[in-house]
Amino acid sequence: MRRLRVAGAVFVAVALMSGAAVAGCGGGGSASSGANTITLYSGQHEQTAESLITAFEHKTGVRVVVRSADEDVLADQIATEGSRSPADVFFTENSPPLESLQAKGLLSRLDSATLASTPARYNSAQGEWVGVSARVSVIVYNPSLISATQLPQHVSQLADARYQGKLALAPSETDFQPIVTAYQHAYGTDATLAWLRKIDSNAAGHVYPDNETVADEVNRGAVAFGVVNQYYWYRMRAEIGAGNMHSRIALFAPGDPGYVVNVSGAAVLKSSRHRVAAQKFVAFLVSTQGQEILATPGTVAGRSSLSFEYPIASSVTTHTGETPFSQLQPYPISLAQLGDGSTAVALLRQAGLL
Secondary structure (H helix, E strand, O other), X not given: OOOOOOEOEOOOEOOEEOOEXXXXXXXXXXXXXXXXXXEEEEOXXXXXXXXXXXXXXHHHOXXXXXXXXXXXXXXXXXXXXXXXXXXXXXXXOOOHHHHHHHHOOOEOOOOHHHHHOOOHHHOOOOOOOEEEEEEEEEEEEOOOOOOHHHOOOOXXXXXXXHHXXXXXXXXXXXXXXXXXXXXXHHHOHHHHHHHHHHHHHHOOOOEOOOHHHHHHHHHOXXXXXXXXXXXXXXXXXXXXXXXXXXXXXXXXXXXXXXXXEEEEEEEEEOOOOOHHHHHHHHHHHOOHHHHXXXXXXXXXXXXXXXXXXXXXXXXXXXXXXXXXXXXXXXXXXXXXXXXXXXXXHHHHHHOOOO
């Protein structure tokens, strides 16, 4: 679950149990109490959500009530609620949950000006969600346990016997699904299933619930290396300080299926009772102001607000020391080909990783 703190507006973590959502609202009142309030279902990280929402509320006067949980949980919740959903906007870490809801006919078309803010290849082909930021899969490794020259160059090598007990994974994270999908796209279903079973064996004892844990366990020397998105490592460094970093990151070989760029996006729900304000919020996310918040170091409530994701809209580029987005050489797979994640989930379950 993504836990949000107070910062301008009130952010309340939401427990979604037995198909029911319990929402907290800042300042009292219900999520549908007025046209100047929208309900956001957020699967994004707190650093990203807090700063963006606070700036939007200050700029527009529109109040944002947040229901926060993992994006796959929220997508299932929206699908269950259907036309009765109180959600106005869905904001995700990855594109598959948005593709899933789009296929179910639950998203509205976004304003053309909003879609034009982001390169078309990072948006829904149907114009029903827009790309907000991007991230790239990397290897995080501890050089005291494994040298850079010993790391796998190709994601297929994660199955090699030499990495038995050295690999860490968080297969239940939606971030891992695009890698599985890319592998299946490159090598086929049977090869992917065999690969997953081998990496399950190699990661025995080091299968973790989330990428934060993978990054932390590698950094403290509990395991040699793992696969995460790059921003987890940069966030950890910002939180604990460069002097406490004992790990590094490396990219897979250019064009390898393990080298995947995926996109965080946002959509307006067909169920929205406040579509004008909802469209305004999504437009803000991809505006120059919204993208600069993603790109520029700052603080919210006394802590770093920088997401370390790559801004991809309104021609804004990151001001951090990451590899420039324009220099990345990922596997050539489209967001439409990454799909809704269902194939990856089925393969992960079949392999025993879920």
